[in-house]
Amino acid sequence: MTFLPIRARPIGDGRAICISDGGSFFAGSGEFMGRLADERLSPADLDFLSREGHAVEDGDDLAAAAHAYAVAERLTRAGPLDYLILVPTLRCNLSCSYCQVSRAGVRQKGFDWDEGTLTAVLRRLDALPADRIKVEFQGGEPTLRPDLIRAVIERSERFRERQFVICTNLHELSPEILDLFDRPDLFISTSLDGDAETHGRNRTGGEGPTSQFLANLDAVIARYGPGKVSALPTVDPSTPPDVDALIDSYAGRGLNSIFLRPINFQGFARKRHSASREQSAAWREYHERFVRCLIERNWEDRSRFIEESYFSICLRRVFQPGRDRYVDLRNPNPMGVDYIVVDYDGTVYPTDEARMLSRSGVIDLSIGDVETGWETEQRELLNKAATNQFDPACQRCAYQPFCGRDLVDDIARYGRIDLPRHETEFCRRHLHMFDLVFRLVYEDDPAVRYSLSRWLRLPGTPVALGVTH
Amino acid sequence: MAISLRLAVDPARSSTAADAVQWVRAFHPDVSIVLDGDDAVLGSSMHGEVDLRLVWQTALINESLLAHGADARAAILEELVR
Secondary structure (H helix, E strand, O other), rough: OOOEEEEEEEEEOOOEEEEOOOOEEEEHHHHHHHHHHOOOOOHHHHHHHHHHHOOEEEHHHHHHHHHHHHHOOOOOOOOOEEEEOOOOOOOEEOOOOOOOOOOOOOOOOOOOOOOOHHHHHHHHHOOOOOOOEEEEEOOHHHHHOOOHHHHHHHOOOOEEEEEEEEOOOOOOHHHHHHHHHOOOEEEEEEEEOOOOOHHHHHHHOOOHHHHHHHHHHHHHHHHHHHHHHEEEEEOOOOOOOOOOHHHHHOOOOOOEOOEEEEOOOOOOOHHOOOHHHHHHHHHHHHHHHHHHHHHHHHOOOOOOOOOOOHHHHHHHHHHOOOOOOOOOOOOOOOEEEEEEEEOOOOEEEOOHHHHHHOOOOOOOOEEOOOOOOOOOOOHHHHHOOOOOOOHHHHHHOOOOOOOOHHHHHHHHHHOOOOOOHHHOOHHHHHHHHHHHHHHHHHOHHHHHHHHHHHHHOOOOOOOOEEEEO | OOOOEEEEEHHHHHHHHOOOOOOOHHHOOEEEEEEEOOOOEEEOOOOOHHHHHHHHHHHHHHHHHHHOOOOOOHHHHHHHHO
């Protein structure tokens, strides 16, 4: 008997994509799909499926082992804790309308790490078994407490590989902050919502602060080069900016990655942007237009390439198994294992979004605290459902090997984790993303192949990125 | 313009077809589908006939291969987590 571990989905050009559980794929012609549906495959079909690793014959141990290996490659194996998101302060010097964490006012007391929390964080760093570490400083505005950032960085010198990211609004650039930024292992992440008017409307609230931010952004890019600085736009899907203008605001500064992010249904946005619970078809059309505009621009000017970061993440999930460190898109998605979030009061959360939900008073998703630990019943409970493997909808979805499970997103939007998957925004968003990936993979256009190859970091551009049968 | 497509269902596979109908509705909200006797009737104002046929075929394929491969898939996962 032949085991065909594949699932199929139309890709809109008279063909359907067939994807094996291990993630290898081919486009099936209408005729082939008809034969497969009618269970009357030809010897040539069976030969193709077997040759390409999409069929496993009974007793063929080598094919079975190869298939099992491919499936294993698609499953996340979380290593030891080596990624910490630290929130040394919840205070912020801006008040964005869609602030995800409901930040505290800049002069409020009791929203910074106290001495005990700092000591506990440093002790945890000392105890980490890994020889590499990534620390992301979030907030509030973490640069309000450069002393705490410095204490963590100095304590992390023992790690062979280390990377620090400060997520900052770049509102203030003091000599002390610049001294931190000067470290070669430190990267700067900020928000740039588009042109000055859009950014001012969404975030800085006036011409003066907006000019100050843009001057600071340009100053750090001039000082360090664009490779050290990343920025991402938060877009209000009800009034998205002009695609070219948004790209220009990044490209003009030498920033080549744009993580197109609709308002997150978290924090203040839950009330002020309640429509952000679900993304509309109009948003998805905007996203596709954005990606296609990048393809066109990359083809016209091949001296550089620009990417939409999340599309690239999804694309690499298809072609490069083991890309599991983007923790919102992996399967299983174990929580509180290889990364954690430590809040301003020492509370430990499994994700930054879990912190946001707790801060908004929606649900307490904390899994412990930095002093006493987070190997708790709460963590265990969350991890019982942290896979897409056994979900009825995911079992029928061709994209399951590439997709993930984000319990916290479901809780944020619906207050539950047992909604049928296809009724969730997570599912709809990723169906759109992977549909777009495969439509582009099979589009017979050198400009498309050129961009896809750059986004995959391939040295050249193949004549085709996918097999057809 | 709305397109409608009537496709014959093998009576021996009526149970698979009934399940497939459910998942067409789930994954393709822009497609209407009902079982009418031994036929599946699909409709859409967004998709042409070729697309509709593929929507139905892929749903049937997924149901059928899911049922046939359930034991093999379970065995592989069990082996991997052991």
